Amino acid sequence: xxxxxxxxxxxxxxxxxxxxxxxxxxxxxxxxxxxxxxxxxxxxxxxxxxxxxxxxxxxxxxxxxxxxxxxxxxxxxxxxxxxxxxxxxxxxxxxxxxxxxxxxxxxxxxxxxxxxxxxxxxxxxxxxxxxxxxxxxxxxxxxxxxxxxxxxxxxxxxxxxxxxxxxxxxxxxxxxxxxxxxxxxxxxxxxxxxxxxxxxxxxxxxxxxxxxxxxxxxxxxxxxxxxxxxxxxxxxxxxxxxxxxxxxxxxxxxxxxxxxxxxxxxxxxxxxxxxxxxxxxxxxxxxxxxxxxxxxxxxxxxxxxxxxxxxxxxxxxxxxxxxxxxxxxxxxxxxxxxxxxxxxxxxxxxxxxxxxxxxxxxxxxxxxxxxxxxxxxxxxxxxxxxxxxxxxxxxxxxxxxxxxxxxxxxxxxxxxxxxxxxxxxxxxxxxxxxxxxxxxxxxxxxxxxxxxxxxxxxxxxxxxxxxxxxxxxxxxxxxxxxx
Amino acid sequence: xxxxxxxxxxxxxxxxxxxxxxxxxxxxxxxxxxxxxxxxxxxxxxxxxxxxxxxxxxxxxxxxxxxxxxxxxxxxxxxxxxxxxxxxxxxxxxxxxxxxxxxxxxxxxxxxxxxxxxxxxxxxxxxxxxxxxxxxxxxxxxxxxxxxxxxxxxxxxxxxxxxxxxxxxxxxxxxxxxxxxxx
Numbered sequence: 001x002x003x004x005x006x007x008x009x010x011x012x013x014x015x016x017x018x019x020x021x022x023x024x025x026x027x028x029x030x031x032x033x034x035x036x037x038x039x040x041x042x043x044x045x046x047x048x049x050x051x052x053x054x055x056x057x058x059x060x061x062x063x064x065x066x067x068x069x070x071x072x073x074x075x076x077x078x079x080x081x082x083x084x085x086x087x088x089x090x091x092x093x094x095x096x097x098x099x100x101x102x103x104x105x106x107x108x109x110x111x112x113x114x115x116x117x118x119x120x121x122x123x124x125x126x127x128x129x130x131x132x133x134x135x136x137x138x139x140x141x142x143x144x145x146x147x148x149x150x151x152x153x154x155x156x157x158x159x160x161x162x163x164x165x166x167x168x169x170x171x172x173x174x175x176x177x178x179x180x181x182x183x184x185x186x187x188x189x190x191x192x193x194x195x196x197x198x199x200x201x202x203x204x205x206x207x208x209x210x211x212x213x214x215x216x217x218x219x220x221x222x223x224x225x226x227x228x229x230x231x232x233x234x235x236x237x238x239x240x241x242x243x244x245x246x247x248x249x250x251x252x253x254x255x256x257x258x259x260x261x262x263x264x265x266x267x268x269x270x271x272x273x274x275x276x277x278x279x280x281x282x283x284x285x286x287x288x289x290x291x292x293x294x295x296x297x298x299x300x301x302x303x304x305x306x307x308x309x310x311x312x313x314x315x316x317x318x319x320x321x322x323x324x325x326x327x328x329x330x331x332x333x334x335x336x337x338x339x340x341x342x343x344x345x346x347x348x349x350x351x352x353x354x355x356x357x358x359x360x361x362x363x364x365x366x367x368x369x370x371x372x373x374x375x376x377x378x379x380x381x382x383x384x385x386x387x388x389x390x391x392x393x394x395x396x397x398x399x400x401x402x403x404x405x406x407x408x409x410x411x412x413x414x415x416x417x418x419x420x421x422x423x424x425x426x427x428x429x430x431x432x433x434x435x436x437x438x439x440x441x442x443x444x445x446x447x448x449x450x451x452x453x454x455x456x457x458x459x460x461x462x463x464x465x466x467x468x469x470x471x472x473x474x475x476x477x478x479x480x481x482x483x
Numbered sequence: 484x485x486x487x488x489x490x491x492x493x494x495x496x497x498x499x500x501x502x503x504x505x506x507x508x509x510x511x512x513x514x515x516x517x518x519x520x521x522x523x524x525x526x527x528x529x530x531x532x533x534x535x536x537x538x539x540x541x542x543x544x545x546x547x548x549x550x551x552x553x554x555x556x557x558x559x560x561x562x563x564x565x566x567x568x569x570x571x572x573x574x575x576x577x578x579x580x581x582x583x584x585x586x587x588x589x590x591x592x593x594x595x596x597x598x599x600x601x602x603x604x605x606x607x608x609x610x611x612x613x614x615x616x617x618x619x620x621x622x623x624x625x626x627x628x629x630x631x632x633x634x635x636x637x638x639x640x641x642x643x644x645x646x647x648x649x650x651x652x653x654x655x656x657x658x659x660x661x662x663x664x665x666x
Contacts, residue, residue, distance in 0.1 A: 045656075046654050049654055111653075125654055289625075290630045307535075308536060312535060316528055320521045324510045337508065348493065352492070356551070356552075360551050429486070434656060439647070
């Protein structure tokens with residue numbers, strides 16, 4: 001085996017093991033939160049909110065990294081990527097995550113993943129050093145991911161011109177060069193990732209400026225909120241797109257179906273998606289009535305428009321690849337197919353919430369975690385686990401659908417639907433999100449939290465089985481030699 | 484009951500989506516080596532996209548005018564309530580509130596008359612969410628330091644209304660609440 005190829009496999013295997021371990025730990029934190037809300041266990045509010053902050057930040061970080069790992073691995077088919085940068089990003093991610101957990105658990109930093117200005121400066125109960133350490137940990141993660149993203153982008157532009165990377169030549173008939181869909185989606189996604197990370201850098205600089213000015217410099221709360229949601233919303237959506245790039249690349253080959261070719265409408269759809277996704281974040285600020293009204297309307301229109309290229313091109317293509325044709329089903333493409341269904345259903349919940357006249361009754365209720373957990377826990381996570389399976393089984397054993405796999409998938413679906421339904425029903429019952437315990441007046445809150453915890457535990461069992469199967473194969477890859 | 488209508492609508496969409504994906508999956512299990520799948524793909528894709536654009540366009544046209552920024556915008560409120568927020572209290576007053584020594588008063592709002600809440604924060608971001616006597620969220624706005632958000636509403640039912648904070652503001656977030664009466 002080629003030494004470069006083996007090094008990439010090993011670092012990818014290491015990433016996968018670390019991501020899954022952190023995923024399991026973060027699910028446990030989520031279950032503890034629901035158990036506390038259900039009054040099954042009793043945690044102090046400070047413990048609950050440190051768990052909530054750790055859960056949110058870790059989940060965003062690991063699933064973004066998972067998408068990047070998969071894209072980096074598959075990009076090697078088209079361009080040469082840097083092993084050194086991949087390793088650099090891994091080391092900085094591990095250091096950043098460890099610092100983050102020290103910040104939350106030793107420093108009691110508990111502002112939630114949104115760390116809305118100026119809460120980190122008025123975070124009651126936390127250690128005074130936790131805010132600068134939190135900002136430093138974000139800086140370390142940001143530097144690692146920004147260098148990684150820019151490096152992958154640079155490698156793409158070494159082989160493809162700007163127009164080719166964005167597949168613009170496909171708007172004309174008979175283009176001389178074909179851009180693989182994987183290259184287009186990766187380019188479009190990296191643009192969004194880099195834009196969101198630059199916004200994060202600005203937020204961190206503004207926080208540090210105020211921290212070190214000792215009162216001479218004060219930030220603007222509305223500007224900070226816009227920047228934080230531009231970063232948070234964009235990166236959370238781009239990580240889904242990283243997963244979709246993987247599906248475009250390997251769904252055909254694992255299903256024994258032809259690989260998707262670039263067409264003018266795939267090119268148009270992904271170029272449009274790049275624009276819409278960068279402006280949809282305004283829907284997070286609907287309830288800030290001082291935000292200019294034009295931006296609120298742009299938020300709703302961009303949220304609606306973002307669904308069109310996704311549904312008309314990606315979902316339609318996957319449906320067309322499966323409908324009425326013989327497909328070689330395995331755990332990999334089943335997870336991809338199931339993930340697309342979860343992504344669509346979560347997207348429906350998101351479009352409902354992105355409608356301003358609905359948002360006034362749903363904003364910051366449990367409807368919000370309901371829809372984003374749908375397209376993450378039952379969408380993006382499945383895209384990545386599908387990739388992990390495909391990656392780990394390539395040279396170890398064959399992809400077969402065993403009985404255990406079918407039972408595990410059943411547990412995943414039952415657990416996932418149950419814990420999401422508890423969120424949706426609570427959202428429709430006006431139960432607020434981010435409450436460590438519920439006021440007595442909100443009677444259905446604790447009951448639904450217990451239901452959510454129970455089904456999330458079933459989901460966790462399925463993930464543990466997946467973890468065992470994937471990790472044991474990754475350890476084989478880690479111990480392989482080049483000879 | 485608007486939230487429950489939204490939930491029913493969503494469940495209907497979920498049901499259609501589930502049947503759709505299951506039937507697509509089942510069709511592949513039944514297929515043999517000679518099956519060719521979808522014919523005239525580009526034509527079908529065109530119609531699917533067009534229908535999607537029309538449906539979303541109708542939804543946008545129907546819902547955008549109902550956005551809270553436009554409701555009661557041309558009416559003059561008969562009552563103005565100043566709302567100050569800070570970790571972890573609400574202050575409601577008919578007079579402007581001094582951020583250095585905030586204090587509130589018992590509020591009674593006449594029903595069927597337009598009220599304007601002028602909502603701000605003296606420290607971090609908070610939420611100002613109004614729950615009716617049946618504990619249903621009926622309207623809300625954010626409370627942001629340095630800004631005043633004006634929320635207008637016409638209460639039709641007399642009774643005790645709760646206010647909860649709906650933006651995470653620290654460890655006391657879930658206990659931040661108050662009430663007012665509609666008479």
